[in-house]
Amino acid sequence: MQKLIIKGRKELSGKISISGSKNATLPILAASILASKVSIKNIPLVKDIFTMIELLNFIGLKTKLNKSKKIIEIINKNTKINTLAPYKLVKTMRAGVLVLGPLLTRYKKAKVSLPGGCAIGTRPVDLHLFALKKLGAKIKIKDGYILAQAKNGLRGTNISFPSISVGATENALLAAFQAKGETVMKNCAIEPEIIDLIIFLKKLGANIKLKGRTIFIKERKVKKSKIIHEVIFDRIELGTYMIASALLAKKDLKINKVNPKIIKSEIDVLKKIGVSIIKKKTSVVVKKGINLKKINITTKPYPGFPTDLQAQLMVLLTQVNGISKIKENIFENRFMHVPELKRMGAQIEIKGKTAIIKGPTKLTGAEVMATDLRASVSLVLAGLVAENRTIINRLYHLDRGYEFLENKLNSCQAKIKRI
Ligand code: EPZ
Numbered sequence: 001m002q003k004l005i006i007k008g009r010k011e012l013s014g015k016i017s018i019s020g021s022k023n024a025t026l027p028i029l030a031a032s033i034l035a036s037k038v039s040i041k042n043i044p045l046v047k048d049i050f051t052m053i054e055l056l057n058f059i060g061l062k063t064k065l066n067k068s069k070k071i072i073e074i075i076n077k078n079t080k081i082n083t084l085a086p087y088k089l090v091k092t093m094r095a096g097v098l099v100l101g102p103l104l105t106r107y108k109k110a111k112v113s114l115p116g117g118c119a120i121g122t123r124p125v126d127l128h129l130f131a132l133k134k135l136g137a138k139i140k141i142k143d144g145y146i147l148a149q150a151k152n153g154l155r156g157t158n159i160s161f162p163s164i165s166v167g168a169t170e171n172a173l174l175a176a177f178q179a180k181g182e183t184v185m186k187n188c189a190i191e192p193e194i195i196d197l198i199i200f201l202k203k204l205g206a207n208i209k210l211k212g213r214t215i216f217i218k219e220r221k222v223k224k225s226k227i228i229h230e231v232i233f234d235r236i237e238l239g240t241y242m243i244a245s246a247l248l249a250k251k252d253l254k255i256n257k258v259n260p261k262i263i264k265s266e267i268d269v270l271k272k273i274g275v276s277i278i279k280k281k282t283s284v285v286v287k288k289g290i291n292l293k294k295i296n297i298t299t300k301p302y303p304g305f306p307t308d309l310q311a312q313l314m315v316l317l318t319q320v321n322g323i324s325k326i327k328e329n330i331f332e333n334r335f336m337h338v339p340e341l342k343r344m345g346a347q348i349e350i351k352g353k354t355a356i357i358k359g360p361t362k363l364t365g366a367e368v369m370a371t372d373l374r375a376s377v378s379l380v381l382a383g384l385v386a387e388n389r390t391i392i393n394r395l396y397h398l399d400r401g402y403e404f405l406e407n408k409l410n411s412c413q414a415k416i417k418r419i
Contacts, residue, residue: 004392004406006383007415008365011250011288014412018238018257019044019403020070020231024193026052026095027170028200028231032061032074033102034178035204037226041071044234047400051093055085059099087113087144093400094118097125098167100148101174104137110148114141119372121331127161127168134159135172135179156181156219164189164213164301170197176217177206185215191302192262196232203227233258237402238284239266239309240377243316244409245286246275247385253412256283265305269297269313273320294322294359299330311337311378317357318346319385327354337375340368344382344390365390370397377402384414 020042029052032038043049045067053063053072060082062075083103090096094115103110117123129139129146135154140147156179159172166189173194176183188194190213198208198215204227207218238258245253260267260279267277267284275289294317299307307330317324318341328334335355338348343366347358363386370376376398383390392398395418398405406416 001393002395003419004380004383004395004398005417005419006365006380006390006392008383008386008388008390010248010384010413010415012245012248012253012409012412012414013251015254015256016241016408016412018233018241018255021193021196021234022046022048022401023166023191023236024196024232025049027098027174027193027197028229029053029056029074030098030102031174031197031200031204032056033059033076033099034106034174034222035074035227036076036078036224038074039071039226039228040074041228041230043070043072043231044403045070046403047396048093048095051089052095055089055096055099058082058086058089059084059103081107083107083110085110085112090115094123095167097128098170098174100128100146101132101171104132104148104150105154105175105178108150108153110146112146112148114144114146119336119375120334125167127163127165128171131159131161131168131172131185132175135175135183154179156183156217158184158186160186161188163187166191166194169194169215173197173201173208173215173217177201177204177208178219178222180219182219183217185217186213188213188215189301192232192235200227200229203229235263235266236306236308236374238263239306240312240381241408242266242270242275242277242284242286243309243312244381244384246270246273246289246292246316247319247381249287252285252287254283254285258283260284265303266309269295269305273316292316292320294320294324296325298327301330307331307334308374310334311374312381314338314348314355314357315341315378315381315385318348318359318361318363320359322359324357324359325354326357329353336371337378340375340379341382343368344386346382362387364388367391367393370394373397373401377405380405380416384409
């Protein structure tokens with residue numbers, strides 16, 4: 001089992017480049033089931049992506065991954081397609097459920113393992129199934145699998161999501177693209193990763209319009225030509241390194257290959273706390289904040305403050321003056337990092353959905369355990385700012401979503417060793 005050993009209090013300076021977005025790449029990989037030939041660039045070399053590629057291979061697509069160029073070529077010869085997503089692949093990577101929409105709409109049937117829960121919550125897929133049923137799918141749950149059928153193909157319809165879901169919006173989008181007629185989907189998630197998926201589907205020939213939270217899709221033939229797409233940057237990785245800089249960058253820390261316009265809410269929150277951020281066209285420059293002020297935030301669907309940055313922001317709030325509050329409104333159990341941060345000296349209290357963080361508190365290194373992807377990176381941030389050494393166990397959580405994390409931070413003078 002690998003561990004990270006972090007030497008604390010090392011001031012950061014230098015440059016970091018942001019990788020492609022894991023959460024944009026995953027639905028675009030699932031969308032390649034609808035295509036003939038695609039070439040996807042700027043993909044992040046992280047565990048979840050490799051698992052999704054394994055799933056595409058299992059289904060019968062031909063994939064060729066060029067790790068040094070971060071490009072994957074995918075060919076769907078449309079022969080010997082296995083419309084099955086087995087438990088062994090979906091259990092570790094919930095986004096495997098995103099192959100349900102494309103398989104159903106193109107091959108009229110699919111058997112996909114229920115993803116099951118994870119550390120941050122039960123993670124149901126009822127909204128995914130609600131949308132597919134509206135599109136005419138027959139759905140049964142049996143032995144932990146979703147059995148879906150659409151003998152005469154899917155039919156366009158009006159869908160109004162009872163609550164906002166990134167995955168359900170993506171699955172419905174992938175299914176509706178090949179449904180007959182027109183589909184109007186209301187109360188959709190509009191994360192930048194979904195916009196990137198829409199750009200990809202338009203290259204595939206889709207007729208999609210977005211107005212507010214409503215998506216209009218008209219039936220279109222899929223283009224047979226080769227589709228080339230470069231995945232958007234990872235805004236959560238960006239937010240993570242902006243917070244690391246706010247904690248420890250004595251001089252400027254430049255973060256490249258980003259579009260600051262996309263992370264307005266994160267930048268607004270950090271500026272409100274007192275972090276100095278200079279926005280450039282394709283980069284941001286952040287430096288250590290002094291006299292940081294407390295803040296109260298609630299996690300919300302985009303364009304609100306993202307739940308995926310909640311754990312990271314909490315570490316910053318242990319260093320600001322005063323009592324801050326974070327209300328986690330998206331997932332029911334996304335405070336797993338709190339007990340570990342408290343073992344490092346943080347003063348945090350949980351009241352229902354709200355974490356109350358007292359600052360500033362001196363953090364001291366400890367041996368801690370990662371529990372989920374974003375909680376694990378909050379422990380890295382805490383280790384960077386704590387006295388002495390921090391050892392982080394269960395690194396597989398971290399490796400699911402952060403590419404070359406220790407290399408990127410060590411290139412900015414951090415002292416992190418993987419053993
Ligand atoms: C996506 O998960 C992201 N994952 C998550 O990032 C992110 O935290 C989440 O969106 C919210 O932004 C990927 O894109 C691969 P949801 P998803 O459906 O689609 C409930 C990370 O760290 N819900 O928007 O699963 C659900 O339980 C990961 O990169 C239902 O009730 O999130 C949650 O409370 C973690 N029924 C809320 O909606 C459903 O059918 C939002 O979930 C689906 C979701």
